[in-house]
Amino acid sequence: MMGLLRGRLGTAAGFTLGALLLLGVAPAVLPVFSLGLLGKFLCFAIVAVGIGLAWGRGGMLTLGQGVFFGLGAYIMAMHMKLADASLFGGSGVPDFMSLYGSGEVPGWWEPFRSPVVTLLAVVLIPGLVALVLGLAVFKRRVKGAYFAILSQALAAAFAVFLIGQQATTGGSNGLSGFRSFFGFDLKDPNNKVMLYLIAAVVLLLSIALARQLMHSRFGELLVAVRDQEERVRFLGYDPATIKTVTYVVAAVLAGIAGALFVPLVGIISPADVGVIPSIAFLIGVAIGGRATLLGPVLGAVSVAAAQSALSSTFPSFWVYFQGLLFILVIGFMPGGLASLPSLIGRRGKFRTAASTPALPVAPAPASPAALLKPEEEAAMPEEARR
């Protein structure tokens, strides 16, 4: 299927096909319950698009996407809690606060009463956090393993922080029991379908954004930074800026996904945002092909579907399976499923690619930059400068 998508026309056709499937076929054939489940998978896919950009294209192993996902989710959850409290309770104070806390809404919750502020914050707060962290880390040329470990520590600290603040964040129970979404009743099946459609549209938009970024000059620079950061710096570009921008885009996508996750799933808790869920976001991306456009999306949806099918009936088996997926895919097939055709068809070629220190990238049709040899790579930014 990937081979057919070559060229601009093919991309447009593929995009239309995807849109038809997600927006037309799925709502027509699937019952409302499955649609909600699919909507949840699509949220993970939106996160995966961002990880594909940052990790697959930019080489930044971000183990803390759960933080941005959680920020978006908690902001949305806080708004929905406050809105429910004024709509149904009358007092304006969310139920769990009178249970565990003083019964008063803390000051930093108040801004999220406003729907406009909430929607802005869902985008801006994850973006700002990523901007500050990205500048602090990348400008000082902290990279590779150091960055990975710091981002992981961020996820750990975020989860610990949420659990500790029982009275204001719901602690380890998280926030749940929502009844309305911007005034729409969450029990109404029509509104559930609407939520799914919003998630599908956001996913399509984020895929389009990722495609444009990958095919722009910026996208080529990003790959160049991944493979030879020093050369890019010597050519007069600032790798820190390129990495920070990508990191912010990935964070904003994760934040939006989190905000959609809450009304679709109905709960957000520290168990969805800590170290383990943050790493778990990566496996789908790796299976699909981390450096490709659609690989992360398809991988994330399949892993989420497999998890929801298997983990409730065989919980023990699922964990072994997940562990083995990490071991087999990352250890033996780093290009993901997207690299299978080239693994079978052009074994020799793949081997030479794998023996270079750079990451063996799936030769996706959408990634001419990823296939560049070092000389061409170095030449590319020069070309861009003309």
Added chain:
Amino acid sequence: MELLIGQMFAGLSLGSVLLLAALGLSLTFGQMGVINMAHGEFMMAGAYTAFVVQQAIADAGVSLLVSIPAGFLVGGVLGLVLEAVLLRRMYHRPLDTLLVTFGVALVLQQAARDIFGAPSVDVRAPAWLQGNIEVLGAPIPLTRLFILALSLLCLAGLVLLLRGTPLGRRIRAVVLNRDLAETSGISTRRSDQLTFFIGSGLAGVAGVAVTLIGSTSPYLGTSYIVDAFLVVVAGGIGQVKGAVIAAFALGVLQSVFEYSTTASIGKVLILIVIVVFLQLRPQGIFSLKTRSLA
């Protein structure tokens, strides 16, 4: 005064646990660049070793003394297998080793749940480690003093090994310049295996040690791994003395923060301190001086 000494000791004690957990990491991470997320699970394996040994040997004192070398062996063998089966084909992809070993960690965790059950188990501390001694009026638990002594002993052993034996000289040579070491006739393959054996063995010892201060559950590893990595990062990769300073500094800071705020805000503050510190010294407290740009 008592409060101050109590706090200082709590910090040192936390630091000694961190040091035990991080010593092995600073070896494997420092020499091979392998980010072993399963290191925490090797600790867990060491802790369960102590539990199993105690089932066999009823006397808590003898079983503790048997558990320490047994834990080292269990951790070390797990490390050897991991290195031989998976990691040695991945040395050119250091970041990917993190994800592969995370998969290994998931499998080991689930295996522990299936073998020992999800609820935590307890290892009895020997009678001679129960109770406190008073230092300037502050009560100091003997178990924590034992862990502090054990971690200093492991540190001394490691330094002696690295500085004073031919094996250690070979290991240091490989850290400094792998290619040159190889052309000088050092088998980097064997050096890698031994380093991994020792590093993972130290995780096993750390696991035995923490059974004295808490119960053992399949999740034991996850609670230490992130902090242990932060110690290595802040100390400077591959630097034993950096890891020592970082471990005790983080231990003391964390207990001060947790005392003056709450445990959860303390965690966040620690992370901020480390990010700010890396602004000043991006390579950690000590860094290898090389001419490479990376």
